[in-house]
Amino acid sequence: MTPERFALLTRRHRECLRGVKALKGSKEIAADLGLGKSTVDSYLTEAVRLLGARNRRDAALALADFEAQENDQVPEIEEEPIPRKIIPDSAGLVSKAPAMAPPSAPDGSTVGGAVQDGHVHASPRLSLPFRRQGQTRNDMNIAERLFWVPTIAVALAIGFGMVATGLDVMTRVIGRLTHIAG
Structure with missing residues (x-):
């Protein structure tokens, strides 16, 4: 520079x-x-x-x-x-190195881990399928990526089913109310 x-x-x-x-x-x-x-x-x-x-x-x-x-x-x-x-x-x-605080994620939440020989050794945790604040990229390995693909698909199917069920119930309630009023 x-x-x-x-x-x-x-x-x-x-x-x-x-x-x-x-x-x-x-x-x-x-x-x-x-x-x-x-x-x-x-x-x-x-x-x-x-x-x-x-x-x-x-x-x-x-x-x-x-x-x-x-x-x-x-x-x-x-x-x-x-x-x-x-x-x-x-x-x-x-x-001077400050006293070791419990390990925390970029969003400030505390994660599991242990301090040994002055280094933080984080316990295994589930990686999320998106990058977190402060990261330039997601650092998941292929196994974690393959785990998330069906998990997200199942979650979307459950969510869609809940929306469809809610709409069906609302349609039936409205139909009964119009039948009673009519």
């Missing part, structure tokens, strides 16, 4: 990207800056577009590197090098 691209960033873009670098979510960044969550998301989306980054994390890391070079400073060397790809155990991005 060229210095010209970084020059396009406003003060708010930079503040939001610094929040991402500090591993804060949009709500936390919004609270810190006195903005709405959707406003923060808009700033981050625009910053990613302006920098030509893949995602907000890459944009935040690029900004941190640029600011370190701009100030003629060497980036802080932590106990572990800063990873360039975010993975579940990305403790290298902060000075």
Whole structure:
């Protein structure tokens, strides 16, 4: 990324990207800056577009590197090098690893799992046939896909049967009411 691209960033873009670098979510960044969550998301989306980054994390890391070079400073060397790809155990991005919280899905719901040797080992769970927020694609294997095809077909058949039964009952009730009234 060229210095010209970084020059396009406003003060708010930079503040939001610094929040991402500090591993804060949009709500936390919004609270810190006195903005709405959707406003923060808009700033981050625009910053990613302006920098030509893949995602907000890459944009935040690029900004941190640029600011370190701009100030003629060497980036802080932590106990572990800063990873360039975010993975579940990305403790290298902060000075001290936070206490392990129970594993959670992208939508915030808690999923089963165990913490062992500092890593979260999620117990097997049923993958859903659509991608969840934060995922670029669905990561189901072929067996899970083959499981969902007949499951969805059966669910659709049951749903259609319930609608047809409901319509039949309503037709009979209306017929009886018109017969009685007539």
